[in-house]
Amino acid sequence: MHGKPSREKIGYGAFECLNYRAVEGEMFMMPCYESVTRGIEFRAEAKHSGNYPCSGSELFIHLQVVKRSKSLGCFQPDENRVLLRFDGGGVIPCPGLKCSNNTHVTWHKRNETVPEHKRVPGQTSGSLQLRKVIKEDRGLYFCDQQIIERGVIWTFRRAVTVTVVPDQASTPPRIKNPDGNKIERVELGQPHNLTCEVYFPFEVSFSREVLWYMNDSNMENMTLLLMEKQQVLNLTDYEYKVIRTAIIKPVTPQHLKHRYTCIASNIVGNTSGTIELKKKIKGKWPSLVGYPIASLLLVAGLGIILHVKWLEIQLIYRSHFQHGKHHGDGKEFDVFLSYVWSPPSAGVEGGSARSSPRRPDTDEEACISSMELLSTEEGMSTQRPLEVVLPRVLEDRWGYRLCLLERDVVPGGAYTNDVVLAIQRSRMLICLLSADYLSDSNAVFVLESGVQAMLQNSALKLLLIWTSRASASLIQPDSLLVQRALKVLPSLDWTSGKPARATNNFWRSLKKVMPDQRVKLVSLVQNQKHLILT
Template structure:
């Protein structure tokens, strides 16, 4: 405090011409608050902490000798003012006296007289506390401290304020009621934590006193019955480090709420089952549901010895404990590691790409192998033909003469490719079976003398007499396992229900190659590769070898 200068004295004198007097009585060693009423714009509020008022209000105190002292605007002194209020924490007997708050903008003043009594002077032997703890979601009540000490005086009902705002029963806060000068809470919630002020009027020897008490309410959860939980590290955590570097180990722990106990976190160095305490810290979790803390342990320089040490983070409360561990490992050579990793990735990528290419070109690979490395399976098998070709003659009255039909495909296209280009020998009915014999016997004999039977499927085939050749081929293949069947789907056809069971089964399991009707020379490029894949393994003779083989007998 300091005395007024001439300017402040003039302003104070002007203010004193229009002022009111308010009387307060308080009990010592309790929190007390004085609002500057000249700044109150809301009648339902008694104080406002807004710093907007700091430059508007000034507080003065009149000493016993009549001198006026100006109170400093400093929040670390007692009393201190913030906003429009003067806080006493706590108020003492020597704080009794007259205080003046002045609104500098309007030159308005209010004189406030405070009479601070001890409990003995007030004849108050009841012990009361100005702080209250409520358990969240539990019921409770907030009583006006010290009011029972003045029960023999005439008093008016209590008015309650929460953080300076008038408390009333309302729909927005169900479960809160005002009864018997107390606030009753059916269930306490986190937002009920606040500073509550109770005001009432007391008449003592015809003197009207404003009585005020403050209760600081803190809503907390009930004490946790669980030990702390180490969130990081979980179990044992391996860290790669470089020797000589600075390292910070972080331990993240969640402690449950405990009102009257502190929680501890220790750091140990564990070597050969021996624990050396290197750091200790206390925590006070006061949030509902507990609180999470992070504590660091710093190694100024990682040494070789640290690589054989386990660093233990141990958290403990009154219920139990939990641990997390760090184990240090020498960091691998980054260049070598990256090189090895790149080689491994490249190898895997190469295998992957190679597998895709091999899958896509599997037939070409097999054909290449068969042409140069595989054994020729036609040598010494006593077969005359590489494949017997079975097809149906189309109905020329219904067929489109502009398109290739199955007979043209069988007698023109197949020999042109398989015989002229790849050296296979086909058995065609019109060309290689002499007329005049028994048809069925000639067909069966031709199939037996062939290594493969190529069936050209079309609607005319499955619905005509050519189905006999397929039945004979299936029966012969069951008797001679060296004979295999190849199905060429020349045109889509629906298989009749009247087919024998063996033939139906054969149509389902035998390899089937689809011919595409197209004028493009590359449309059926893959068709010929698949057909060659199912044909016998046979060394392909060059054009020069075939011409020489044809020329020699004519000379002879």
Template sequence: MEVTWYKGVTPVGELCRDVCVEPESGRLLLCTVYQPDADVFFCDRDSGEPGVAWNIRRAVNVSVIPQETKGPPLIILPDGNKTQEVDLGKSHTLVCRVKFGFERNFSPAVQWYSSDGRRPEDLVVMQVEGQKRKQLSTAETLVTQHAVIAEVKPEDLTYTYTCEAGNMVGNSRAYVRLRRKTGVKWFTVAIVPIVSVVLLVGLGVVVHVKWLELSLLYRSHWPNAEVGIDEKDFDVFLSYVWSQIPSNPDDQGYGTTEDRRNTQTPLEVLLRRRLEGQWGYRLFLLERDLIPGGAYTQDVVGVIQRSRRLVCLLSTEYLCSANAVFVLESGIQALLQDLHLKLLLIWMEGRPLSLDQLDPPLSDQVRRALTVLPCLEWSPGQWADPDTSFWRSLRKAMPAQTSSLS
């Protein structure tokens, strides 16, 4: 009796898989079972009487199931021995989350037990809620079991709580102990927001009060792209008041090094020689380059805006001169508006300890600006040596010079 097996409409012999057919018994043995084998198989057998042929067919519905688990369930939560923080007098929920492997007769057992510290082996069954199951895959199921402590008492902190999960292979356990939660003191909760608000308000007040200083610091020290030499008419606006030592700039020859060492040359003359004569910068001097007959205030403001640097030689005479202070104050205003302008102060007599004795007194804006603007301090013994820190710092503070120097 010959039997032919089909999967759907395809003979099993034509399938590209390992099958073992036993013709004598008519049984079909799938040597290795795969997930696509979940299908309908048919077996055909030829039969009949003399002169009459019969074909008998039967259908077999095949389901594919995973292999049964070979190990006990895996407790995911709690993981091992854990300590949980609780509030005395409040309820607390113990959660046990377990992953079970596949079983034909699936009946997961998950239970919570409690035991006191004196005899841990005496387990007391706790009242639990209904199981919650979640199918992760055909081979795994997640089971969650809760146990609720209605009111946590001090003696509950001495207990050990055990979650036990079991299947046909074996059992698994995880343990939990309770610890009193460290309370947050009321004054900490109240003080932290208050301190934060006070700090924010204080920061706002400081920024408001020191806004001028912060703006000048940012614009003086923050690097900005240097404007080209053709975008401004002058490289340096040199502002000063003539020193008490009488000196005629036109009579100051360059002479020898020894001659210069023995001559008490004012700094304004030295700077003019160095900046214009040796370094090749386009210098603006009020007594030389200001066109007479114009509006002094407008002309000064315009020249500052057309200059890349404003250098002010500060002294007691300078800070007591209304015209000189006007140049300084105009430069401060221009610095707050033009990122490409830089202002440099040179203290000729050292930085004074106090500015309160000046007559007339300085404006508040000028006084505050003098504390933050970049500055250099001059001493007469530095003029002869071009490698002193003063001249190196001055050269570094000057704008970029692309033309050839004298």
């Protein structure tokens, strides 16, 4: 699948290094054995060039992102997109293959090889020839070509997006506006636009048409109206949106006696919607009545806004203005740390891969430098997940008493009770937020319990650390309390893979918001005095 990898030995034993190339601006998937079912697709950029370890194995991926002009010496527009017709045969060319004499190509959909039963037997051109195209054949494909440069085997991975469409439409169009019978208010003497918004199923052969007619109340004597050219918008691979506008200028009393019908048709059938025009009624509130009503509506509106935002106001007040009331008495732990393990390659998309201090001269040197980097403290803080780094910093370096559910809570109890008790025994709750965290119901329950504890008891501090804010912002937790808390609670962004100054600023900011160590020392002294006196 990947060719024969180069194998080298360094101080920690043997490892395998696979060399891959991607084209800048194209989609790419890391070919890591451990993530076959959870591969991460991302758009390749120059910053993604580097070395990536595969968790749970001695395999390293060395990725080199090249500019499109240097990919294979030539470039064809739209070579990364293919349109196939449903229920027929189809050919998916590999981008750049015509520029090379190498026809040996391996095809994958995601990280799975395209099975032989879907292919046309005996194909040798390097393109992927499908026996019969079905809807499930749509999606992102990758073709791998192997090249050898200076004795090093490279796998050139290119991406192709495949769309499957029917030859003809299978359903009639649907009119969104006007839906059924609609009344529109108009001013006499002024122009008025009649707009018809229609959704058509995709078809290769264009047969869609939208027309406006004027007719009497009995739907007879239909007259074609003056219309603008219809606008066609491609919303998805399976549906088009067509907008057509008719103009009445100016509106006269005679126009109010007719109906206006939009008829949309395709090869399957037609659909219609009707508009009636009514004269717009102009009215003004007397000033003595209007102002009091407007004032009443304004006060009512402010009351509704305050009621909706009251929870957020409480969270802001307790998290920012009551830090002076934190005490360590009776608290067994300084910090309760909550997190969810993320996939090993998830950091690629956010650019978390760290470059070496200098660019390696050879591919072997690149692999060795990445192995040495993982064994240093600096490498640990930039390449390893924050879930691994943060507990070591808080406990080993800063001396805080840390509570981890999998380590410090006796198994066998009720999860909800264990979480609530652990929060009550801690001075601070830190949650490492990611897309996986916000998708995990148990993790969201920990955050929700912390918010409720903070609302009931101001002695608890709560801090959010975003490990991947861009992807996590797309997840909406089911808990309304958590949704509001995410907007206002104090938070930090983990700056993995960014300049050392930004990473240092993260640790400084974290140190400032941590519980005061002096409070813990005073508590210990008071406990010792109590023991001596008793």
